[in-house]
Amino acid sequence: MSLQGKYRIGIDVGGTFTDGVLVLDDEVVAKTKDRTTSDVTTGTIDVIDHLLEKSGVKPESIGLITLSTTHTTNAIIERKGLDKVGIIRLALPTGSAIPPLTGWPEDLKEALGGKKNVAMIPGGYNYNGEPISELDEELVREKVRDMSDNVDTFAVTGVFSPVRSDQEIRVAEIIKEEVGEDVPITLSGEISTISLLERENSAILNASVISVMNRAIKAIKDAMESRDIEAELFIMQNDGSVIKADQATDYPIFTLASGPAASIRGAVFLTNIKNGALVDVGGTSTDIGYMVDGFPRESMMTVDIGGVKTNIRAPDLTSIPLGGGTIITTDGESAKKLGPESVALDLQQLAKSYGGPMTTVHDIGVAKGRLHEDLAIFSTPYATHPEKAKNIPKKIVDEAWNMIKERIEKTIDEMKTDPEDIPVILVGGGSTVVPKKFKGASKTYQPEHSEVAGALGATLAEIAAYAENVVDLENRDRQEAIDETIEMAKENVEKNGGDPEKAVVLDIQEVPFSYMPGKREKIRVKVKSEFKGIREGGD
Amino acid sequence: MTREYEKKDPYKIIDEWGISESDYQVIDGRAIEEITLGANILATGGGGDPEIGLKWAKNVLDEDKDIVMVQPEVIPDEIQLACAATLGAPIVLTEKPPAKENTKKIFYEMERYLDRPIEATFPIECGGVNSPIGYAVGGELGLPVIDVDGMNRAFPELQMTTFATQGVPATPVVTIDDHHHCCVVDMGEKNKVAEDIVRNIAMKYGGISWIGCYPMTGKELKETGVLHSQSLAWNLGKTVMEARRKHDDPIESILEFLKSDRGIPGAHIFTGKVMDIDRDFGSETTHGFSMGRVTLEGIEEYEGQDAYLEFQNEWLVAKIDGEIKCLPPDMIALLDPETGEPIRTDLIRYGYRVKMIAMPAHKNMRTPEGIETFGPRYFGFDVDYTPVEKLLGIDKDE
Incomplete structure (x- = not known):
């Protein structure tokens, strides 16, 4: 099966919305945002249906569906179906x-x-x-x-x-x-x-969570079959790569935090920038991540899942309570405090620019003229009462604007590894109401379609694999040991559905065992490759 | 194990000592967390990850074993004490959590070697994994934990205690592995030689060993230990947790507590952002320690100033605008401005915002022998020790 001339679907399940895109090469043909359903699966299938309706693309023309899902996270947090x-x-x-x-x-x-x-x-x-x-x-x-x-x-x-x-x-x-x-x-x-x-x-x-993942994949595959979609199904992993659905059922834990990883891949899709910071602004919070060679940087910290400390690899991410709905406390004359409270889903009832009583980040964005047109993908206007936002005293607007800017700048800076200026990519539904110029940023990008960045990132079906080896360099040649580890990683990439011949080494880490006699070290190699199906059969 | 250690009952022991209820405290899960947090502030950036010790101590409590902390003044002079700790590569400890029977084996062998029973224990240091381990050991063995330690902070080597600098040797040291292979090292006064040998045994054991050390009498403990260092750590931990709940400034709360409650003058000496970390690599230079230098750029009221820190596992020397502000064994802590969480030398990264505080070491740490054992020159700094109060121009006693 070839992907040449075939459409790809990317789906990104979030807490509130499930986003979907349908792309051909790097053209966005259709996009949709549907409510995330409590079972996750129904919302996912809705997205597939809406994309097919909106684009008029025939089911048999779909070559690949990639899903970034929260099935496993929800199951662990809710303690359900484990x-x-x-x-x-x-x-x-x-x-x-x-x-x-x-x-x-x-x-x-x-x-x-x-x-x-x-x-x-x-x-x-x-x-x-x-x-x-x-x-x-x-x-x-x-x-x-x-x-x-x-x-x-x-x-x-x-x-x-x-x-x-x-x-x-x-x-x-x-x-x-x-x-x-x-x-x-x-x-x-x-x-x-x-x-x-x-x-x-x-x-x-x-x-x-193995059965949870199995059931989810089976339901989606059944839905695909009943709609005559013969595409390959891939699952997004939290390192930004994808894995064949059948393999994903062995390692469902790696779908945890795949959403932020997908957003980082989406930023790469949209800007072709591979190193820099990603600022993903939502309704109640902003995730700031860091991309290295097009993939999310890995966190060095332990990761808490449902109250349990783990050391799974995960994107290095800082989440701050700042989104479109974040409330600005004022005393009528000046801005006192930014968040952490938020109007959450009630933006359209509570925010000033919709006629409500609260001053939010959204209203400051409107007052600043940063947001002046409706986003096609949301069915609602950006403000029903823009004049109410314009009436917020200028001093408050400017002070709040600065607070927002400084909060983001500080977080970007804390994520850096050195003082160099770096490119910053703004994505997410709330990205249109926050400042665009940041200290420490060489340039800020706010690409089109950024509100569905995660879904777009999922369509970049790159397959990765790892291998680890512990060697004693006192009786082993270092280069030989590294080469052997690379070969092991290539074998693994084939298992995950990738082409070992097209594998590219992404990272080689050597960790010496300190406090130890001898020259023992751990070698860890990461490789990536293309989906093997692309080559087979040609055009 | 054929030879069994007989678990004791801490309440029975303190009952035999005839002490009153106000002289001991019952340690629960929350207390362990508070003590560990406070001890990590006193650890001055070192001591390593306390997680394994914390989990062990909590598991001991979950098994309904009692942990009791006793004030040092009331313990009888003639009783025998000893402490237990882990020594070796921290990374190995994360992979090889303790075997349950280890402490029993250590104390069994120690009692056999000394030919007398041990009636109480104490943590060797404040901070890192050995702080909660002191309590886990007390709980496993049923021994009271005395409110004392050997430095009121963390230091990397066995001989760096007020016990040793005031004449109580670290040895005999009982060192065992999880299979209960056992070596007893008895070196008399040669504490540094003992440290080298014990560390080599740990390597042979697979990277870590479990040790019993500093056997001493109640009288010796009272004369040479840092008394009440455990309740200091505990109250410090409580102070920070309360500041978090009330959204108070944790750093202000810490300094206020130290001063008004303990009469310890501490000072907030810098607020800054980490601009550079220069870590040394290679075991020939570092001898297995985490070593390097950190440069901070001043922010808020310190804008325009810069700070420079030298570390070897712990923060050792602080300079602000080129002037020395704190030297070992006085204490430096880097704290998260919002949470008061101490930041360790092995975890600090570019971009961290920190508040730096300095505190004087306990008077038992500042004896001539103490300065020789853990003063600036021992760590390779060509400068004489000057107390932090003098460097900062704050008076300890008015």
């Missing part, structure tokens, strides 16, 4: 003072089956790959048999598995022998990196 997880830790005697699920919120613990499905087993490795304990295979078998009636999936975490994964892989084999080939198993070493408790949490959460 799988029961068999939790196996390979570490004893190490780690017994802090068993799995320590510090988890009670309701989430219960939702995935609680402490009774936890097994701590002798096993694990030291940093140099020497076992802490030999794996007690019989005990694994016994515990798996005990749990098998009560759990849907398994999460296996071994000490230093990112360095040596043999034991985790062996446990997966045993689980399959005991429970069956089809049982979903999450191995922690495939999910994240060093730091046992956070990696274990990540693996358990991943294992808890």
Whole structure:
């Protein structure tokens, strides 16, 4: 199947709206914003239908659909529809003072089956790959048999598995022998990196949302089939790359925070700028992210998901309570405070420019003349009473405008790694009411279609993959070790649906193990490639 | 384990000491969080991530084990104490959380070596993982935790305590791994040699070891420790959390508390933005420590000024516009202006906005032996120690 001459659909599920775009090459043919539904799936299918209606494009001309979704995030936050997880830790005697699920919120613990499905087993490795304990295979078998009636999936975490994964892989084999080939198993070493408790949490959460992801993908595939769409379905991941839907069901945790990643990819789609800051202004908050070579910069911090600390990779993002609906407190003469309260969804009832009583960021934008025309995609006008905004005293307008500007500037600056000026790209529904000139910005871009940046970003179907290797450079050639890791990453990119021959190395990280004798280091390689289908068959 | 440590009951122990209810406090989950936060402010940018210790201590409480903190003045002179801690590579600790029986093994071996029972314990330092570990150990063993430590801040090496500088040796040190391999290092007064050996044992154990150290009597503890450093950390943590709830300025609240409640003159000496971080790499230069320099550009009332900090795990030297304002062992903390959260040397990045405060070290830290062991020259700075009150022109005693 070729994508030549085929249309691509990108869908970005947000908290309030589900955005969709239909593109041909880099032309936007149709765009839509629909209400996000509580099940997420219905809203997603609505978007597909509206795009087909609006564009008149035939279903068989669609080559690719990419979805950035919140199914898994919602399931974890709402504790709904989660799988029961068999939790196996390979570490004893190490780690017994802090068993799995320590510090988890009670309701989430219960939702995935609680402490009774936890097994701590002798096993694990030291940093140099020497076992802490030999794996007690019989005990694994016994515990798996005990749990098998009560759990849907398994999460296996071994000490230093990112360095040596043999034991985790062996446990997966045993689980399959005991429970069956089809049982979903999450191995922690495939999910994240060093730091046992956070990696274990990540693996358990991943294992808890496998059915959620499976059901979502099945529903969307069924909907596609009933509409005669034969396109490939891809899922957006939180590093900005996409993965084949069938592969995504093994790693649903990577769809968390895929929305901001999609926005960053969208900014690249719209401006072709690959390094800089992305300022995504919504109704109640602004996300500021950072793009490096066209992909979101990875966060170095732990990521809290539903009250649980994890160390999954995620975009480095700062969220500030500043959006179109953010309230400006005044004393009638001057602006006193910017937010953090917001009129949220009641902008059209409460904001001055709609005849309401509150002064909001939106009204300041109107008063400044920054917003003077309706956005075609919203069915509502930008202001029904623009004169009420114009009547806000100039002093308040200017002071508030400065507060908004300084708040954004400060956050951009805190995200930087050095004092150089950088390009800033403004996107999102609220981007039309905030200032366009920032200190620290070499230039500010506000591209057309930016209100659907996330959906556009999803259509850039680039596939990425990682590989990790720990080597001792005292008895191993460094370049040879790096090359070997690159080959491993290329094998992984093929598994994710990409073309290994077109793989490009995006990043090579070498992390020395300090406080350690010898010259041991961890090599981590990231590659990206194109969707393999593009080449096959040609025109 | 064939040889078993018999878990004690802290209430029974303090009952035998015959102390009154006002001399001890019960430590719960919230107290542990407050103590850990306060200790991390005192940690002066070092001590590492407290997370593992915090989780362990909370898990001990979840298992309905009692943690009791006792005022130092009331403990009998003749009782035997010792403390337990972790030593080694922080990254290995994040991958290898403690085995439950470790502390029992340490104290079992220590008691065997000393040939007498240990009746209480204490954290070795304020800040980082070893601060909550002191409480987890107390809970696991059923020993009272004494309101004291060996520095009222964090420092990287075993010998850097007021105990050692005032004549109580760090050894015998019991050092074990999760399999309960055990070495006892007994070096007499040679604390620095002991530190080197114990660190090498940790490497052989796979990067970290669990140690018991500083065995001493109640009398020695009272004479050489920094008394009430635990309740200082606790109240500091409470102060910051309350400031957050009330939306007060946490930095003002911290300084006000130190001064009015403890008579400690501290000062807010700079507000700035991080402009540059110059980190040293390579274990030959750093010996495994996190080392480097940070440059800050003044903001708000400090606009036009600049500050410069040297760090080796902890913030050590602060200069403002080229003038030295604080030297070790006096204390520097970089705090988030809004939350009061201390910012660690391993986490600081370009662009951070921080408020810098300086505080005098405890008087037991400022003895000639103390300045020799952890003063500016020990860390390689060619400058004599001058107390921070003098450098800042603030008086300690009026």
